[in-house]
Amino acid sequence: MNKNLFILKIGGRVIDDPNVLNQVLDQFAGITGPKIMVHGGGDQASQMGEQLGITAKMVDGRRITSEDTLQVVTMVYGGLVNKNLVARLQSKGINAIGLSGADGNIIQAVKRPVKDIDYGFAGDLTESPGDNLVLELFLKHGLVPVCCPLTHDGKGQLLNTNADTIARHLGIALSGKYSVTLVYCLDKPGVLLDPEDINSVLPLLSPQNYQQLVSSGAVAGGMIPKLDNAFAGLRLGIKRIFLCDWRDITGSSGTKVSLS
Amino acid sequence: MNKNLFILKIGGRVIDDPNVLNQVLDQFAGITGPKIMVHGGGDQASQMGEQLGITAKMVDGRRITSEDTLQVVTMVYGGLVNKNLVARLQSKGINAIGLSGADGNIIQAVKRPVKDIDYGFAGDLTESPGDNLVLELFLKHGLVPVCCPLTHDGKGQLLNTNADTIARHLGIALSGKYSVTLVYCLDKPGVLLDPEDINSVLPLLSPQNYQQLVSSGAVAGGMIPKLDNAFAGLRLGIKRIFLCDWRDITGSSGTKVSLS
Numbered sequence: 093m094n095k096n097l098f099i100l101k102i103g104g105r106v107i108d109d110p111n112v113l114n115q116v117l118d119q120f121a122g123i124t125g126p127k128i129m130v131h132g133g134g135d136q137a138s139q140m141g142e143q144l145g146i147t148a149k150m151v152d153g154r155r156i157t158s159e160d161t162l163q164v165v166t167m168v169y170g171g172l173v174n175k176n177l178v179a180r181l182q183s184k185g186i187n188a189i190g191l192s193g194a195d196g197n198i199i200q201a202v203k204r205p206v207k208d209i210d211y212g213f214a215g216d217l218t219e220s221p222g223d224n225l226v227l228e229l230f231l232k233h234g235l236v237p238v239c240c241p242l243t244h245d246g247k248g249q250l251l252n253t254n255a256d257t258i259a260r261h262l263g264i265a266l267s268g269k270y271s272v273t274l275v276y277c278l279d280k281p282g283v284l285l286d287p288e289d290i291n292s293v294l295p296l297l298s299p300q301n302y303q304q305l306v307s308s309g310a311v312a313g314g315m316i317p318k319l320d321n322a323f324a325g326l327r328l329g330i331k332r333i334f335l336c337d338w339r340d341i342t343g344s345s346g347t348k349v350s351l352s
Numbered sequence: 353m354n355k356n357l358f359i360l361k362i363g364g365r366v367i368d369d370p371n372v373l374n375q376v377l378d379q380f381a382g383i384t385g386p387k388i389m390v391h392g393g394g395d396q397a398s399q400m401g402e403q404l405g406i407t408a409k410m411v412d413g414r415r416i417t418s419e420d421t422l423q424v425v426t427m428v429y430g431g432l433v434n435k436n437l438v439a440r441l442q443s444k445g446i447n448a449i450g451l452s453g454a455d456g457n458i459i460q461a462v463k464r465p466v467k468d469i470d471y472g473f474a475g476d477l478t479e480s481p482g483d484n485l486v487l488e489l490f491l492k493h494g495l496v497p498v499c500c501p502l503t504h505d506g507k508g509q510l511l512n513t514n515a516d517t518i519a520r521h522l523g524i525a526l527s528g529k530y531s532v533t534l535v536y537c538l539d540k541p542g543v544l545l546d547p548e549d550i551n552s553v554l555p556l557l558s559p560q561n562y563q564q565l566v567s568s569g570a571v572a573g574g575m576i577p578k579l580d581n582a583f584a585g586l587r588l589g590i591k592r593i594f595l596c597d598w599r600d601i602t603g604s605s606g607t608k609v610s611l612s
Contacts, residue, residue, distance in 0.1 A: 175502060
């Protein structure tokens with residue numbers, strides 16, 4: 093039987109609110125066994141871009157990564173957010189190590205081909221269960237990877253890659269060696285039957301439920317790529333995927349995404 | 353006999369000039385065996401600080417690290433410079449991994465005590481030959497650490513630490529297990545007998561020479577802490593220390609610092 097691996101993806105308010113972040117880090121520190129954190133940048137990349145006079149351009153919830161924007165996200169995701177998370181986890185006794193996809197060559201991506209929209213320096217991943225010897229080495233030695241949403245193309249170019257996708261990618265890549273639990277920690281406590289009612293969490297989401305909720309409009313916007321990611325992750329080897337908020341990052345009080 | 357370890361420190365023009373940087377990275381990629389790169393931030397941290405309206409304050413060649421400045425150096429050293437160096441080394445077939453002192457807890461520091469000057473979030477290191485199990489693990493597995501000049505205090509606080517000092521610190525820490533060569537790659541080809549004449553490189557610098565050159569004024573400014581670092585490093589276990597410029601990073605055409 094494979095060993096358990098816990099992957100937590102955080103972003104949005106969890107990163108922007110220091111009190112919420114601290115509670116999440118405390119819970120994460122308390123989880124035993126191999127674990128990985130994947131983080132987005134919250135609003136900090138947009139704020140820093142604005143301070144530098146670079147306006148964030150978004151299409152369908154995805155950032156258009158100009159050369160200037162790539163510089164900003166490299167600074168904010170790879171530097172400011174990542175290194176502070178690592179330092180804070182270290183203070184809680186976790187031997188965290190901050191990584192972009194370039195570090196140890198853990199995640200190579202391909203610059204997104206231009207079709208209708210030119211996303212700029214956005215990196216797309218191909219998914220396949222397989223080896224990730226560097227991450228396995230770290231996990232085996234008690235290091236806790238903290239991964240920022242940057243990848244590289246192997247030719248010297250950094251690329252900006254969605255953090256949800258990175259979390260799924262790592263879950264799949266490590267599913268050959270580990271029994272992977274992936275938790276997406278959101279700003280709300282799971283998939284809501286009524287978007288206005290945080291007490292309407294759906295405990296279990298099947299592909300059938302999902303289609304109905306998309307049709308009814310209960311699931312919309314950024315939740316759609318997130319859930320597409322989740323179902324694809326389960327099909328490609330991740331054992332358990334949960335959506336929850338910061339109050340309980342084990343996911344047990346949130347939504348469990350299930351193929352059946 | 354201990355295995356060789358090559359540590360290269362780069363900064364200044366080497367980082368700021370893309371052509372020079374590329375030549376240095378090519379040479380570094382060609383060096384066989386375990387190796388580590390340590391980098392400063394060139395002028396990029398000051399430039400970014402200015403863009404953000406934060407003026408760099410320097411005393412005796414050392415930056416005063418206000419909270420704002422710490423944010424800037426965390427972004428620029430830990431993100432922009434470090435991740436781009438890693439991506440470029442990866443493109444040259446080197447399995448580089450970017451690290452601050454917080455990552456893998458490789459370098460803990462103490463916030464510099466306030467005496468006459470408050471240096472802010474500046475981290476001081478204590479030097480002792482000993483273990484650095486995380487770095488040894490990486491080197492053993494063919495990973496090439498690329499270290500930025502950030503450390504942490506173990507209590508969640510990042511600190512800004514001089515890159516020359518970090519290079520020396522790592523050389524000393526690893527001298528128990530490796531025969532360490534440390535090369536400081538400068539903007540000039542070594543210690544010059546005549547500061548105006550780049551052909552006046554002193555091939556060998558002893559503590560006696562050094563005192564004479566300081567007295568005569570030939571060695572001054574930022575070279576003094578650099579050479580103090582070098583002599584201390586040799587006394588504490590580093591086998592060979594060279595100062596050179598980017599044309600030949602092995603140091604053989606530069607200045608060899610020697611205790612005798």
